[in-house]
Amino acid sequence: MRRDEPQRLADYGPLFFPAGMLTVFFVVPFATMIAVSFFQREQGGFYTPAFVFDNYARFLSLFFGKVLGFSLFLAVAVAITCVVIGIPFTYLLSRSARKIQVVWLVALLSILSLSEVMIGFAWSTLFSRTAGVTNLFVWLGLMAQPQALTPSFGAVMTAMTYQAFPYTVLVLYPALVRLDPTLTEAARTLGASPVKAFFTVVVPALRNTILATLIMVFIFALGCYLLPQLLGRPQHWTLSVLITDQAVYQSNMPFAAAMAVFLVLVSLALVGLSLYAGQQRQAK
Template identity: 55%
Template sequence: MTVQDTTILRPIPRFRGVDHKTLILIPPGIMLLVFFLCPFLIMGAVSFYYRVPDGFYEPDFVLANYAAFFDPVFLTALARSLTLCAVISVVCVSLAMPFTYLVSRMRRGIQVPIVILLLCILTLSEVILGFSWTILLSRTAGVSNVLVWLGILDRPVSYYPSRIAIMIAMLHFCFPFAVLTIYPPISRFDRSLPEAAATLGAGPIRAFFTVVIPALRGTIISALVLVFVFALGAYLFPQMLGRPADWTLSVLITDQAIYKSNIPFAAAMSVFLCLICFALIVGVGKLTKKSEG
């Protein structure tokens, strides 16, 4: 080995007592500061501004924007939005868990195409998926025409706008995220445990619910929170497939900011939405650590 080679293999020096591994984290930290923390602080400041009637807003420190959260209209919309997102997350993970478990027990040659297909779904934008579901659920060229052809319905009907249409589109959109979240832990799951349960007389379904589900409860909670956050931040699906009574917080924020020009109240709702997501992430982190412990 030459002197030049030994120089190349020499470890990266420290800069003023800072390890080179810490230096690697500086660029993403700067990006997080510039593109997330600073806009969040600006949005938090605007949420306390005073809205000028028939105008824009002016710098101030008022609590009226947050006091509006106690309005019955907002509380009803919040409860409806949280309930919708909770139902979507529970149904999505309930479908994704057995599906992922069955896929993980297949041959590698079958698993790879299924995972690639799920990744292909993720490449589609919400706009494409939203317009696709408007066609599939429409009266003129939707699923109801197939049901009429099969003799199940007398005439075609439209299934949107409705809350069911929002749930179907959101399940289609969030299902790949849930599967890809559950797939790595469940693919590493010890297969001898269900086999041991089978030797004790448990069937496949009972072994799945008594062995697999309890062992992966941390993963299931993480998938539930991930789907809930995605559903809570969804904008296009509720707007395209639902009525105003079915709108989520994201749609209400856009409505206040763009159509009603109430930027301070929209900023207050955005801060509230971010705090909900942050609390869920912190809570699931603690639950996961407790589960692993």
């Protein structure tokens, strides 16, 4: 099929609607947020139009550095955990019978239908002292008495991994299904063990997909808002929680806007890095 280049303005008609939606729902709000981030905060929670860098200068404070460092560390930890668990799980799923694949995919999609509120309160119940999983450990004789597992970093990490894991599988699944099974069979014929064949054949073949999955889960975890509040302590709060705290409770909209701009720019930079890596891979 031959593709003709647009010759007149009407040929760009199909692009007008998505371009308009992108402008209204992304460009205009983001531009407004950038403008507010340079405003001057006044007493009483008010702010006036100005062009000051005080809000961005606060990024150099120790408090912001701790919150940003923890947010990045948590997002990286969740992304790596999801990929490390998701690759072998998805590989075994892609090699299973069709009925088993359907059951697991439906189960994963059902998790996506749950809101973050439901996931947060479900895990808070599982980690509670009265009705949590530690009561099962007591019944099995592994613990002397039940205890609460929240608030803690492990609870936040577990819940965020649970929430992001279905996205990981759904991104990896198409690439693993398309992977030629004769490649691993050839490696096994040449004497490689199943584990060695997996790491020397399957993982290198999914390099771009793994990178894209890491970036996607990282961005998803970086914007997590509710789970750190429900399952963690204030030191476990992410940058998204701090943005809400500054905007709603501290009435410091300019500083909240500056942090939101920073968060969006980091996400866009990672998406651009993923696209650039994919283009470089195709060029080779």
